[in-house]
Amino acid sequence: MAHLYCHEHPDTLVLATDVVDARPGRVALAQSPFYPGGGGQPGDRGVLRWSGGEAQIVDFACAEDGTLWHVLDNQAEIGGSVEAAVDPRFRRIMRQLHTGTHILNAFVYQSFNGALVTGVQMYEDGTARMDFDVPGADNDRLRALEAPINDIIAQDIAVTFDYVDFAAAQAQHGLVRSRSVAPTPTPDGKIRIVEITGLDRQACGGTHLASTGASPPIRILKIDNKGRHNRRVRIGLTDLAAS
Numbered sequence: 001m002a003h004l005y006c007h008e009h010p011d012t013l014v015l016a017t018d019v020v021d022a023r024p025g026r027v028a029l030a031q032s033p034f035y036p037g038g039g040g041q042p043g044d045r046g047v048l049r050w051s052g053g054e055a056q057i058v059d060f061a062c063a064e065d066g067t068l069w070h071v072l073d074n075q076a077e078i079g080g081s082v083e084a085a086v087d088p089r090f091r092r093i094m095r096q097l098h099t100g101t102h103i104l105n106a107f108v109y110q111s112f113n114g115a116l117v118t119g120v121q122m123y124e125d126g127t128a129r130m131d132f133d134v135p136g137a138d139n140d141r142l143r144a145l146e147a148p149i150n151d152i153i154a155q156d157i158a159v160t161f162d163y164v165d166f167a168a169a170q171a172q173h174g175l176v177r178s179r180s181v182a183p184t185p186t187p188d189g190k191i192r193i194v195e196i197t198g199l200d201r202q203a204c205g206g207t208h209l210a211s212t213g214a215s216p217p218i219r220i221l222k223i224d225n226k227g228r229h230n231r232r233v234r235i236g237l238t239d240l241a242a243s
């Protein structure tokens, strides 16, 4: 994964930029504020506006040469200057949910002998599921993690990121936490590390809050057994899950 604009400028949701390549119904931009999806986090929603029209962005496609295509909801052929705008509600929900999955992951990792994530998926309705490889885990112990998760949110702890050498990251135990959703390295051989100060540090390419207090409290909604080894934990943001 390249260095994404949304990683460096997570609060810039509206960007004036230029179309650098176009096909009917899709464009590549000089700079894009959108998260294109990956690691269980769906791509941003948003809109592209130009003089004389606009189109919803419904999907992203990454070409083999690295071009990020923004797939539009119509067959417009556009060029020149455009305004790209990320759907702010969708991005906020994803940042909150994604940060919540890190907090949950941190406590599962600490409480269950370094248990690894085998899958994660976030949803627009403010819920997410995480699958963990936790042989024989007591589901009540998993459920009890809700209180410490919300303690971390209440403490409003900083969430920061940096880039480290990919080979060094692989060698450091616990940094690449997921077998299924580890981000791909950047062209210069680095991997992005996201840190919740004092709690969690792991490789990740998604979008997160700047601090944990920007999330509403989180509920553990359900725990399913997926075979003897795996547990599927569903979490929800309280301000959305209730509605």
Ligand SMILES: [Zn+2]
Residues within 6 Å of the ligand: 098, 102, 194, 204, 205, 206, 207, 208
């Ligand atoms: Zn993440």
